[in-house]
Amino acid sequence: MRDINKLSELHQGKSALVIDIHSSDCMRRRLQDLGLIKGAEVSCLQKSPLGDPVAYLIRGAVIALRYEDSSCVQIECCEV
Amino acid sequence: MGLNKDSMGLNAIDMGLVIKKAHASDRVVALGGNPNVGKSTVFNELTGLRQHTGNWPGKTVAHAQGSCTYKNTGYVIVDLPGCYSLMAHSAEEEVARDFICFGGADAVVIVCDATCLERSLNLVLQTMEITQNVVVCVNLMDEAKKKKININLQAISKKLGVPVIGTAARSKKGLDDLMDAVLQTIQDISRRPVKIQYPDYIENAIFNIEPLIKEACESVADSRWLSLMFLYWNQDIHRFIGRNIKESFFTDENVFRILSEVKNEFTSQRITERQLKDDIVSSIVHTAEEICKDAILFEDENYKNNGSRIDHILAGKWTAFPIMILALLGVFWLTITGANYPSQLINDGLFWIGDQLMVFLGWMHAPQLLTDMLILGVYRVLAWVVSVMLPPMAIFFPLFTLLEDVGFLPRVAFNLDKCFKKCRACGKQALTMCMGFGCNAAGVIGCRIIDSPRERLIAIITNNFVPCNGRFPTLIVIISMFFAGSATGGGASVLSAVLLTAVIVLGVFMTFASSKLLSKTVLKGMPSSFTLELPPYRKPQIGKVIIRSIFDRTLFVLGRAAAVAAPAGLVIWIMANVRIRDITLLAHCSDFLDPFARLIGLDGVILLAFILGFPANEIVVPIIVMAYMAKGNILELDNLSLLKQLFADNGWTWITAISVMLFSLMHWPCSTTLLTIKKETQSIKWTVISVLVPTIMGVGSCFIFTSLARLIRAYF
Numbered sequence: 001m002r003d004i005n006k007l008s009e010l011h012q013g014k015s016a017l018v019i020d021i022h023s024s025d026c027m028r029r030r031l032q033d034l035g036l037i038k039g040a041e042v043s044c045l046q047k048s049p050l051g052d053p054v055a056y057l058i059r060g061a062v063i064a065l066r067y068e069d070s071s072c073v074q075i076e077c078c079e080v
Numbered sequence: 081m082g083l084n085k086d087s088m089g090l091n092a093i094d095m096g097l098v099i100k101k102a103h104a105s106d107r108v109v110a111l112g113g114n115p116n117v118g119k120s121t122v123f124n125e126l127t128g129l130r131q132h133t134g135n136w137p138g139k140t141v142a143h144a145q146g147s148c149t150y151k152n153t154g155y156v157i158v159d160l161p162g163c164y165s166l167m168a169h170s171a172e173e174e175v176a177r178d179f180i181c182f183g184g185a186d187a188v189v190i191v192c193d194a195t196c197l198e199r200s201l202n203l204v205l206q207t208m209e210i211t212q213n214v215v216v217c218v219n220l221m222d223e224a225k226k227k228k229i230n231i232n233l234q235a236i237s238k239k240l241g242v243p244v245i246g247t248a249a250r251s252k253k254g255l256d257d258l259m260d261a262v263l264q265t266i267q268d269i270s271r272r273p274v275k276i277q278y279p280d281y282i283e284n285a286i287f288n289i290e291p292l293i294k295e296a297c298e299s300v301a302d303s304r305w306l307s308l309m310f311l312y313w314n315q316d317i318h319r320f321i322g323r324n325i326k327e328s329f330f331t332d333e334n335v336f337r338i339l340s341e342v343k344n345e346f347t348s349q350r351i352t353e354r355q356l357k358d359d360i361v362s363s364i365v366h367t368a369e370e371i372c373k374d375a376i377l378f379e380d381e382n383y384k385n386n387g388s389r390i391d392h393i394l395a396g397k398w399t400a401f402p403i404m405i406l407a408l409l410g411v412f413w414l415t416i417t418g419a420n421y422p423s424q425l426i427n428d429g430l431f432w433i434g435d436q437l438m439v440f441l442g443w444m445h446a447p448q449l450l451t452d453m454l455i456l457g458v459y460r461v462l463a464w465v466v467s468v469m470l471p472p473m474a475i476f477f478p479l480f481t482l483l484e485d486v487g488f489l490p491r492v493a494f495n496l497d498k499c500f501k502k503c504r505a506c507g508k509q510a511l512t513m514c515m516g517f518g519c520n521a522a523g524v525i526g527c528r529i530i531d532s533p534r535e536r537l538i539a540i541i542t543n544n545f546v547p548c549n550g551r552f553p554t555l556i557v558i559i560s561m562f563f564a565g566s567a568t569g570g571g572a573s574v575l576s577a578v579l580l581t582a583v584i585v586l587g588v589f590m591t592f593a594s595s596k597l598l599s600k601t602v603l604k605g606m607p608s609s610f611t612l613e614l615p616p617y618r619k620p621q622i623g624k625v626i627i628r629s630i631f632d633r634t635l636f637v638l639g640r641a642a643a644v645a646a647p648a649g650l651v652i653w654i655m656a657n658v659r660i661r662d663i664t665l666l667a668h669c670s671d672f673l674d675p676f677a678r679l680i681g682l683d684g685v686i687l688l689a690f691i692l693g694f695p696a697n698e699i700v701v702p703i704i705v706m707a708y709m710a711k712g713n714i715l716e717l718d719n720l721s722l723l724k725q726l727f728a729d730n731g732w733t734w735i736t737a738i739s740v741m742l743f744s745l746m747h748w749p750c751s752t753t754l755l756t757i758k759k760e761t762q763s764i765k766w767t768v769i770s771v772l773v774p775t776i777m778g779v780g781s782c783f784i785f786t787s788l789a790r791l792i793r794a795y796f
Contacts, residue, residue, distance in 0.1 A: 025354075027609035032361045033164035034611065035199045040365075045388055049400035050498035053507070055391070055614055060196030062614040064494050066501060069609045 007042065007056070007065075007073035015043035016075035023072040031073070035059035042075065099156055099184070102147060106154040107266055108184060112176055112207065113191035114200050115162030116615045118219045120144075121249040122191055123159040126259070150259040158185065164199075166206045167312065172528070180210050186266045187213040189258065194224035194231060194246070195616065197376060201368035204240070208273045209305040214242045215261045222248040223616070228380035235375040241273040250621060274371075278308075278363045281349055282356070285311055285342045292338060296329035311342075312360060390617055391491070400495045407488070408584060411479045413577035416556060419471035420573070426470060430463035457653025458646050461702045465645040468553045469698060470638055476552070477629040480517060485620035489514050493612055503592050504599035504607045506535040509542075513591065516546035518633060520749055521756040523548075528760075532608040537766060538595050540757055544749045544774045545591040547584070549637055550697035554744050555583055557701055561724045562737040587745050590781075594773055602769065644696035652692065652706050666707050680779055681739030681786030683731060690743065695751050700744070735789045739782045746778030 010016055018040045021028050036042065036058055045055040045062060053064040099108055113119045127146030144159040160179055161172035180188055190207050192200030197218060208214050216237075224231060237244035243261035247254035265271075278286070289307040297306065329335055346356070393399050434455055441451045483489065489511055497507030508530050516523030523543040530536040547555060556576065564576040599605065655666040663671075666688070673691075674684030689703035705723070708730045727736075748771045749757065758767045 023609065025357075029167065029357070029361070030164070030609070030611055032358075032365070033167075033202060035202065035365060037358075037362050037365050046391055046395065047397075048395055048494050048497060049397050050495070052498050052501070053494065053612070055395075055494065059199045061193075061199060062616075064497070064507075064612040064614060066497070066507075066607075066609070068607075069611075 003077045005075055005077060006071045007044075007075050008054070008067050008071040010042075010044040010075060010077070012044050012046055014077065015041055016077045017041055019074040019076050021073050023069060027069060027072070031069075034061070034063055036073065041078075042073075099158070100145065100147075101154075101156055103154050106147070106156050107186040107262075108156045108158065109262055110158045110160055110179055110183060110185040110188045111191060112160045112180065112188060112203065113162060113217075113219075114164055114193060114203060116613060117162070117191050117193040117200065118249050119159060119162060119191045122189075122217060122219060122247065122255070122258075123157060125249050125252055125255055126155075127157050150256075151263065153263065155259075155262075158183070164203060166203065166210070167309075177210075180207060185211075185213075187215060187262050189215045189217050189262060191217045191219050194218045194220045195227055195229060197231060197236075198368050198372040201240075201371060202364055205274075205276055205364050205367055208240070208242065209276065209308070210302055212242075212269070212271055212273055212302075213265050214273065215258065215265050216240065216242060216244040217258050218244060218246045219249050221246040221254070222251060223618070228378070230377040230379055232375040232377075236371060239274060239371045239375070241271055274367070275304075276363050276367045279359050281346070281351060282308075282311065282359060282363075285345070288338055288342055292329070292332075292335050296326045296335075308360065312357060391614070394488070394491050395494055400491075404492060404495065405581065405585070407483065409577050409581045411476065411483070412580045413573055414479060415472050415476045416560070416576045416580070417573040418475045419556075422471040423467055427463070427467035430467055431460075434459050434463060452657075453650065453653055458649045461645050461649030461652070461699065461706070462642055464702045464705070465641050465698050466638065468557065468701070469549070469641060470634070472552060472556060473549055473634045473637060474630055476549070477518070477633045478626045480514075481625045481629040481633075482620050482622070484514070485618065485625055487615050487617045490612065490614050494614060497612070499592055500595070501607050503538075503595040504535075504605065505538050505595045506530045506532060506608070506610055507612055508610065509535070509539040509591075509595070512539050512543060513546045513588070516543045516548060518549060519637065520544055520546070520548045520753040524753060524756045524760055531610065532605075534603050534605045535608060537761065538598050538603055540760060541598060541766065541770045541773055542591045542594050544753065544770070545587045545594065545746065545777075547587060547745055548697070548750075550641065550750065551744050553698065554701050555580060555741055557723075558737050558741055559583075561727070562732075562734055583741055583745060590746060590777055594777060598773070641696055641698040645699050645702070648692065648695065648699050649702070652703055656706060670707065679786070680743070680782035681735055681789075682743060682782070683736070685730070686736075686740060686743075690747055693750075694748070697744070697750055735786060735793075738789075739786055742782050742785060743778050746774045746781065748775050 004019060005016070007016070007018075018036055018038055020038065021031055021036065023031065040059065043057045045057050047054050048064070053066045054070060055062050055064045056070070057063075101108075111119055111123055123144065123146065127148045145156055146159075147154060147156050149155070158179065160176040163173040163176050165173060166177040166180065167173065179185065188207055188211055190200070190204045192204065204214065204216050218231065218233060221231070231246070233244045233246050243265060245254055245258045245261050247258055249255065277283075286304060286307045289310060290303050293306045293310065294303040297303075394403060437459065438451060438455045441455070492514065493507050493510035496510045500507045500509055509527075511529065512523050512526040514523075515526040520543050523546065524540050527536050527539040527543070530539055559576045559579045560572070563579055564572040652666070655669070656664050658665045660668060666685075670684030670688045672684070673687045677684050677687040685707040686704055689700045689707065692703050693700040705726065708726055748754075754767060754771065757770045758764070761767060
């Protein structure tokens with residue numbers, strides 16, 4: 001069973017695979033350049049003290065995304 | 081770009097890129113790479129230049145170039161802004177892409193991060209599509225080793241078809257190999273770099289378009305790549321190729337026919353623009369994955385968790401803000417405590433030299449007027465500026481650079497981002513504010529790291545709310561005189577540091593307030609998307625940091641201050657000594673300003689000092705002191721209590737002191753900063769607004785504070 005969620009709903013310490021990105025063209029491209037394409041693995045590292053943005057591990061680099069942006073990324077949770 | 085002699089002050093206004101070759105035979109090497117992979121370090125090690133390096137992304141926002149000689153060949157090395165891609169979605173990408181395409185580089189070195197090489201290869205592959213003369217420099221090999229990442233450079237080189245050199249630029253390892261590879265690449269053109277295989281429909285389209293492009297723009301970049309970009313930008317050829325294409329391309333019927341065919345083919349296969357773009361990007365990323373698959377081995381499964389333990393504290397829910405405040409407090413405490421003694425020594429020494437100079441001039445039978453002008457006017461202001469500014473700066477800059485080097489600043493941006501979002505601004509504004517601590521002009525230039533033009537303007541206009549090093553001494557002197565003076569010993573410096581921190585926090589708060597105000601009025605809009613990379617923590621290179629920050633930042637800033645202070649000293653001396661109807665010119669001006677200045681808790685002299693301090697804020701206090709002295713020159717002031725006495729005699733109270741601090745924090749930017757703003761925004765309107773916003777805020781808060789304080793004093 002596929003469990004599709006938003007990246008913004010990913011819990012701290014959990015990993016997931018990217019299914020699709022629904023952001024605006026520019027942001028979409030930026031995320032893709034960071035390696036966030038379909039099938040890429042992403043994990044949630046930690047929230048900032050005020051809860052937003054959240055730091056994610058994407059292909060070995062730590063990238064912080066705001067809620068608005070991470071909620072545009074569709075993910076499929078997986079056990080990694 | 082950080083704070084050094086090339087990025088601060090007037091040099092900050094960059095003049096576009098002109099390659100400065102010493103000899104016609106010099107080779108041009110472009111240095112590209114993702115942000116924060118140590119590009120500037122490689123650049124510095126190769127050229128011996130001291131471009132400021134720091135552990136945060138987006139530091140190099142403009143071109144830097146330097147030269148070096150290796151094995152009898154001269155090289156001009158151009159440091160390009162860091163970017164993730166060459167598809168040109170941001171200013172940095174455009175600059176980097178244009179230079180690689182049209183800059184005439186003999187070779188392009190792409191610096192990669194060994195700890196996330198796969199991602200870095202994205203840029204390498206894109207660059208290889210433009211030019212064959214690519215050398216891959218896998219930097220931070222030492223860090224990768226620590227994280228137990230095993231990289232087979234030969235295997236990667238073989239798959240890529242270009243040289244791949246491992247380096248650890250911070251410890252100067254591998255740089256000779258890098259230059260050898262560059263030399264080889266320039267001499268030998270028989271390489272076969274890997275080509276990215278795109279889906280069939282894209283390959284077909286490229287096949288059809290490539291001959292047309294080849295015809296229309298000879299000798300510029302790779303035609304396969306140009307064709308791909310042509311598809312990518314939906315046929316908007318000007319977006320990527322500018323003036324480098326023949327006019328006939330747009331009128332040729334044959335071109336028109338083939339383009340329609342390609343378009344129809346896409347439509348019939350139901351290929352949307354979005355899918356096309358996705359497929360192009362995915363092909364590149366998958367190629368990078370393929371190349372790294374067997375060549376990189378993560379021996380330690382837990383490598384991912386590096387640094388996250390520190391982050392849980394530095395960006396923890398309850399610890400983040402206290403730690404940020406404590407860091408600020410600690411830096412200020414060390415600065416104030418440490419600066420106390422040398423300041424006194426330098427002051428005594430310089431005034432002693434002044435006295436000797438005076439004796440010397442007397443012995444030379446120099447006219448009295450000249451002696452007075454030079455020694456009492458020019459020299460004493462200069463001496464004051466040096467003795468007050470040098471010690472705190474020589475301590476503050478290295479400390480701040482250490483924080484920068486460790487990687488603390490991006491965490492500050494991470495922690496504060498939500499506040500910026502609430503103000504509809506960009507989180508990277510926190511980074512530009514940190515640059516503002518050194519020099520607001522440098523901070524304004526640093527705003528280039530913000531992509532959204534609206535948010536960038538907000539950051540530019542509000543940068544002045546961070547006190548630069550020109551204003552720190554004013555704040556420190558006033559705090560030590562009026563608020564910390566009564567406490568003794570260690571208590572005094574702690575209290576000073578607390579008060580200074582409070583002033584900075586107020587500045588940050590005013591930044592939020594004015595950002596929000598701007599977002600709701602002249603710069604309406606919603607916060608835009610952005611990504612902030614949090615680089616791994618790195619052990620700071622303490623020795624290097626101290627030497628660099630003293631020589632690059634401190635002495636340079638001091639030199640600038642002195643250059644402004646000397647002529648200003650002369651002007652003030654003249655103003656204080658030329659009399660009209662028995663009143664000095666200085667008194668005439670300050671009397672005129674006095675009624676208004678009193679309203680906001682200052683007096684005419686102080687306001688005049690701020691106005692005369694327009695070229696450099698450092699000279700505000702010297703002007704005040706000079707104006708208060710009846711003789712119109714700075715007397716030897718052995719200690720702060722004498723200075724305080726002088727101020728008190730001229731009607732200063734704690735209300736005046738706080739008002740001066742408020743006004744120092746919030747008033748018009750200095751002339752250099754304004755010139756930079758004009759250059760960066762290309763608009764008189766925004767330059768004027770950059771003057772108005774802090775000035776109005778400053779006058780307003782001084783007025784409100786003074787009125788309240790006077791009310792309280794009157795009734796209690």
